[in-house]
Amino acid sequence: MSVDTSKTARFPAFYKLSVAERVRMIHERGWLSAEDYHALASGEHTLKVSRADKLIENVVGVMGLPVGLGLNFLVNERDYVIPLVVEEPSIVAALSSAAKVVRGTGGFHVESTEPVLIGQVQVVDVPNPVQAKAALLQHKEELLNLANSLHPQMVARGGGAKDIEVQLLARAEGGDMVVLHLLVDTRDAMGANLVNTMCEGVASLVEKLTSGRVFLRILSNLADRALVRARCVIPVDALASKAFTGEDVRDGVILANEFASLDPYRAATHNKGIMNGVDAVALATGNDWRSIEAAAHAYAARGGRYTALTRWYKSASGELVGELDMPMKVGIVGGSLLSNATVGLNLRLLGVKSATELAEIMGAVGLAQNFSALRALSTEGIQQGHMTLHARSVAIAAGAGADIFDAVVDQLVEGGEIKVHKALEIIEGLRHGRAGIIVPADTPVPADGVSAYGKVILLGEHAVVYGSHAIAAPIPLAIHASVKDMPSGGVEMLIARWGVKCHFSRDPARRDSIQKSLGLIFDRLGLIERPMHIEVFPNVPRAMGLGGSAALAVAVVRALDRHFKLGLTDDEVNALAYQCERVAHGSPSGVDNTVATFGKTVLYQRDAAGAKPDIRELKLGGSVPLVIGISGRESLTARTVGNVRSAWMRNPALYEGIFEQIDRLALQGAQALEGHDLQQLGDLMNVCHGLLNALRVSSRELEELVQLARENGALGAKLTGGGGGGSIVALCPENRDRVIAAMRDAGYQAMAVDLG
Structure with missing residues (x-):
């Protein structure tokens, strides 16, 4: 083979x-x-x-x-x-x-x-069983030819009836029954119907040869050939x-x-x-x-x-x-x-x-x-091997959600009492202990200054690159970074959760992937010659349209600023993070790094001439309950931004018309947020998703997540960020738990976020 x-x-x-x-x-x-x-x-x-x-x-x-x-x-x-x-x-x-x-x-x-099945033809009331057996064996070729004539296609594939056997079985009331075995090669088919048909087909000839009466004609499941x-x-x-x-x-x-x-x-x-x-x-x-x-x-x-x-x-x-x-x-x-x-x-x-x-x-x-x-x-012992997997089944039966599932399983195994009632107790305790799991998005960055926010774009992605407005909000998925001096070895970085470990080359031309964008930070701050170890702890999923790359850049800049006492202002942090975004994504709008730096819900517009963007903080009229659905399929923003740019260059009038429509949606969305008109905001999100679809930046996974959200009660749902994978955002003033459960049941990750 x-x-x-x-x-x-x-x-x-x-x-x-x-x-x-x-x-x-x-x-x-x-x-x-x-x-x-x-x-x-x-x-x-x-x-x-x-x-x-x-x-x-x-x-x-x-x-x-x-x-x-x-x-x-x-x-x-x-x-x-x-x-x-x-x-x-x-x-x-x-x-x-x-x-x-x-x-x-x-x-x-x-x-x-060979894949051979046995078909059995039972013959009773046979006058002379020994003579009948001999007659059947003598006419083997005739029996095989008759059987194969019923399935010529199987014969053409190399299969068909290949041989016969004859048994004499003693009956309890005396006398013998004769049993003919047809040995049939069924090739790639299971073959039950084929063998049964052959047994039926040769029955009359068997009766003629044995002078007996054929009774059962059926395959045997003892496939010992x-x-x-x-x-x-x-x-x-x-x-x-x-x-x-x-x-x-x-x-x-x-x-x-x-x-x-x-x-x-x-x-x-x-x-x-x-x-x-x-x-x-x-x-x-x-x-x-x-x-x-x-x-x-x-x-x-x-x-x-x-x-x-x-x-x-x-x-x-x-x-x-x-x-x-x-x-x-x-x-x-x-x-x-x-x-x-x-x-x-x-x-x-x-x-x-x-x-x-x-x-x-x-x-x-x-x-x-x-x-x-x-x-x-x-x-x-087998019980220990089964224990954890049994605990998983019990946790499912008790209704443990994905956010606490592993913790429930661990506590069940550790306690040794793997019962549904015990799982329910654990769930109740965890739920009570996690009452604050929904964190307000504007939670301040920790005082040590080594964190950055993720982001969700409610309206305006892609169009914002061409001067349209966008609404972006921070989400409490901070990236934390820390810096330690090293005696030698240059600059090294570890991001264990993303599977990244790298050593930054002093020569920018020799850097690849993540080193290209983050290496710019060390070059601009004059730190590339300083030996240090940077460890990053991301809670923002990588390449999921939630601002992970911008948050990473901001967190690293803040960590360096704190460790080396550089005295950078927020504007300087933001500007440096934007330069990293340019290296990573080609033509970013600047909204991701802005939200990662300042942690505010904003109406953002990029200046076409390259001047300072217009940023207005939105004063929300009330809490805005969201669900973020994470597809698990990476979204490479540079690719989707590049694809939209190529389409725009081929047909600028068509695409600028779409960008203008998205711009109007973002401006109306700002009014809806400040007036707390959630129904209007949901409608705007749904329309915006349709326009993003027209830009061809959605994906099958994102469409499924959007549909799941809408079917389970979301007022609006749309992709967020670069698209092509990544995440969606759904507006869920009601039925939020149902939306999250539907997404998780479909195999996706989901989380709740409150704005305001």
């Missing part, structure tokens, strides 16, 4: 991302097409009631199940991201953990037999942990497996664990998990005693070796698979080209799940 090196199944810290961020990441890494990305991100892939009504009888609704991703899998030297549909906590995490261990030692190696054999080899040093040696873990896994091989009571639970993983893939790919379960358990009892499907043993060189041998008849084509859009999406994500390949992946998943379970049982 050729090795696919174009994609990797390794996604470190994937679990820490939001749902929207995870979906975007697997798209950006090449696992999802643009079409599938939009379907998954929007929820369009989910089964609708109207569609479900065509699948089964008496439909009254649709029940959803989570789709998770098994990561780190390396199977037959190829990377796979494996979709898993399962509601039980710990399965996805356990699989990914096991796959990570095995990946580091060469991955899973899986072999399989379609087997997978998965194997992995794990050195003991890959098994070691802080509490256990690799030898201890290896011997524990072997001993636990031996118990299952000897005792049917243990074997039932042992094999159920294997099927936890196998069934999750079967559901995700639209396969009949009930059939796979039946085959697995029947196969486990094939020797007359129910036993384990896996074998774990020590190799001659001391490694832990695991093997799984089980039936696995699955399909990747057919109407039943196409009836659910999620199934098609999952199969494309998995990237399998044949049913055999899918079966081999499922074999690897079964072995991985078994390893993870046995390792947990033989070390810290």
Whole structure:
């Protein structure tokens, strides 16, 4: 098999991302097409009631199940991201953990037999069973030809009926029944209907050959001719942990497996664990998990005693070796698979080209799940491994919001009482303790002068670059910065939350990315030769349209001003931050750095001649309750500003007309804010979003967030900032909690902010 090196199944810290961020990441890494990305991100892939009504009888609704991703899998030297549909906590995490261990030692190696199903034709009232058996075997080619004539397309694909077997089974009241087995290669189809049709089709010929009466004509779910054999080899040093040696873990896994091989009571639970993983893939790919379960358990009892499907043993060189041998008849084509859009999406994500390949992946998943379970049982115990994930389920059931979810889970685990009533107590305590979570936007910058505000633009973005008015307000997502002297080493900066660590070159030409804009600060202040360490603590999300770059520049300037006692005025801080914005964004309006510096809600107009902008502080007539929805998709302001500029240069009259309309909206918005006319303000925001759409700076995620806000009671909603991703702002004097919940349920981040 050729090795696919174009994609990797390794996604470190994937679990820490939001749902929207995870979906975007697997798209950006090449696992999802643009079409599938939009379907998954929007929820369009989910089964609708109207569609479900065509699948089964008496439909009254649709029940959803989570789709998770098994990561780190390396199977037959190829990377796979494996979709898993399962509601039980710990399965996805356990699989990914096991796959990570095995990946580091060469991955899973899986072999399989041909995808053969058995169809059974039962014949009773046979005068001479022995003679009937001989007649059937003698006419094998005739029977196979008849069966294959019913499905010529399957034969053309290399499948079809390949062989027959005949059994004589003794009946309780005496005499034998004759059972004909049709062995049918169904290729990439599950094949149940195909095999049943063949059994029906040969029935009359079977009766003629046996002089008996055909009774049942149906496939068997014991698919013991379609087997997978998965194997992995794990050195003991890959098994070691802080509490256990690799030898201890290896011997524990072997001993636990031996118990299952000897005792049917243990074997039932042992094999159920294997099927936890196998069934999750079967559901995700639209396969009949009930059939796979039946085959697995029947196969486990094939020797007359129910036993384990896996074998774990020590190799001659001391490694832990695991093997799984089980039936696995699955399909990747057919109407039943196409009836659910999620199934098609999952199969494309998995990237399998044949049913055999899918079966081999499922074999690897079964072995991985078994390893993870046995390792947990033989070390810290399975309960500890489940505890955190169970606590997450309890926190969800108790209604913990995203803002306190992790804290609720942590306290549940720490207390050891993982019950819904306890979660409700914790939530109540946290809610009470966080009564001040909605912070007024004009909260003063701390006296130490090393902070800066984020911003939200209520009306006027993009048009403000061309001389129109804009309304911008501070939001309490400050960026804090601190400076420490160093004995040597030049200027270094750490922004851990953004994953940034850099050392500033003294030569501006050798700087890249963030160094280009912030390096200007050290050059202008004459500090580039001073060795120092700057640490930045951002609460403003990066590239989300909330003024993060301007806030960063202001915070760094203020921190340097304080540390080196430079005596900069606010105007000087603002001017220097604006120069940083010019480097970062090309043609900024200056509004972001102004709000980051002064922390006031303002009506802002840039002077076309480059003189000092016109800034008027707005005196709000009352509190303005907002929700900020964060898409998780980065917005690069320089790109969107550049795109608008290119369009304006092609057709200045058209675009200046749009800018003039946005200008009028901003001026009316200032009146609405000072008069506290929230209905008018909401209407203006909605119209402004439409005009920004005309500038083509919105995105699918932003449109969904705007729609969610409006559907759940927002008076107005629009993108804020550069667009192309980033964030939206919604005006929510009522139903704010509902708007936030809807956004979070859709996989986005959301927060409440009060102006005034």
